[in-house]
Amino acid sequence: MKVLVTGAAGFIGSYVVRALLLENYSVIALDNLSTGNEGNLVENVPFYKMDITSSELEAVFRIESPEYVIHLAAQSSVLNSMVNPMEDCHANLVGTLNILRLCKQFEVKKCIFASTAAVYGNPSILPVKEESKLATLSFYALSKLSAEKYVQLYENLFGLKSCILRFSNVYGPMQASGVVTSILNRLLEGEDPVIFDGNQTRDFIYVKDVAVACIQSLMSDKTGVFNISSSTEISIQEVYEELSELTGVQTQPIYESLRDGEIERSVLSNEKAKINLAWRPTYSFVEGLKETIQYYSFFKKPN
Template sequence: MKVLITGGAGFIGSHVVDECIEHNYEVVVVDNFSAGNSRNLPEDCKVYCVDINEAHLKNVFEEEKPDYVIHLAAQASVMKSFEDPIQDGLTNIIGTLKVLEYARLHCVKKVVIASSAAVYGNPQVLPVDEKFPLNPLSFYSLSKWSGERYAQLYESLYDLPSCILRFSNVYGPRQNALGEAGVVSIFINQLLNAEEMVIYGGHQTRDFIYVKDVAQACRTAMESTKTGIFNISSCSETTINELFAMTSLLAGITAEPQKYPLRQGEIEKSFLGNEKAINELGWQATHSLEEGLSETIVTYNASK
């Protein structure tokens, strides 16, 4: 079976590539390399340097005829979505729509769509399950929600099966230290390079999920007969202050961070229930935060 992975050279995408190859899938990567890196990919991996909004994406589908699509290409920064909401919408809404349309035209068996915990906004009850009311607080979260709705309508109208995976905060090796989504990478880089440490807020909580668990979730969702929306999370709550303290301890480096107010559009508390993914997909996170951070620190040290 052949899997087309958009954003496959990126942080999450490259781990999904590894996961699929390990399970004997033929993998084709589409990436514009705005954030991805060819060094993240196996040398023999077939790669198209194509933006999902380019007309050539249609040709990729025509030439490769993938059985499955895992759509990970995205504008992933909350802050950038405020700076340029039009580009955010073009990538996350129009780009997703094009992927869905080409998947429909070429009879793809199933599409896995990456979404985000950000669509829930600031929940009043924790943990948040998939039935919780949505309240996007940024253009990024709004665009991800729009992509979800397109996927659901494509399944309803055209019988294009899809799994929408709402990731909590993903971290791990190869993460780009840009934006809130890269807070673990930011902390590790600043600690190892003896840079000034900065924390915005600190008491806000996040549900951190290791990237290898996310990659497994993508493959499992692709293989499953189930469709719909699933939280992909560790089902645990950690403050940013606690994350910094644990990262500092595991890195063996003591530092005192500068504190600043929480930034616009940032969610105060986020903690996702994952029972639906466990019960319906048969997936469960297997890495604790301490285990994942330790592995990540080792890889960052090795690359220095």
């Protein structure tokens, strides 16, 4: 079975490609390398350097004839979306529509779409379930939610099977940005980490668990929206304290106000994914942090 992975040189994409290969899938990698790292690409996997909004994407589908698509390519920064909503919309909405158009044209069996917990905004009831009220606080969340609607309509109108995976906060080795990476890099450099508020909470999910979720949703005959999360609520302050203890580095964090578009509390129920996709996270937060610290410790040491 041949799978096209968009965003294959990105943080999550690189893990998904490797996980697919372990399951003996034939993989085609696609990335425009705007934020992806060419070093993340796997040797001997066909790679197309291309933007998902490009008209040339049709040639890739015609040449490779993928049976499945895992669509991970995106503008994924909340802050960038607030500064440049047009760019965010073009990448996340227009790009996804281009993917869906070609999936229909070339009779792709199933499309897996990476969405985000950000579509829930600041929920009043926790943990958040898939049917919970949606309230976008950023242009990034809005573009992802809009793309979800296109994915669902393509299934309803044209029979293009799909799974929409709403990831909670993904972390792990090779992540270019994110709260875990930001705090950890500062600690390993012997610097004071910057913490925005610290009382806000997140549901952290390890990247290897996310990669498995992508494959499980591909293999499953189920379609629909699924939260991919640990179902554990952890504050950013607790993240700092855990990283400080595991690294043995003590600093004085610099505290700043919560930024525009940021969610105050987030924890997602993953029961639907457990039941329907036969998936469950296997890494605890501490286990994931230990692997992440081990990876970054090869490159940086405290002063």
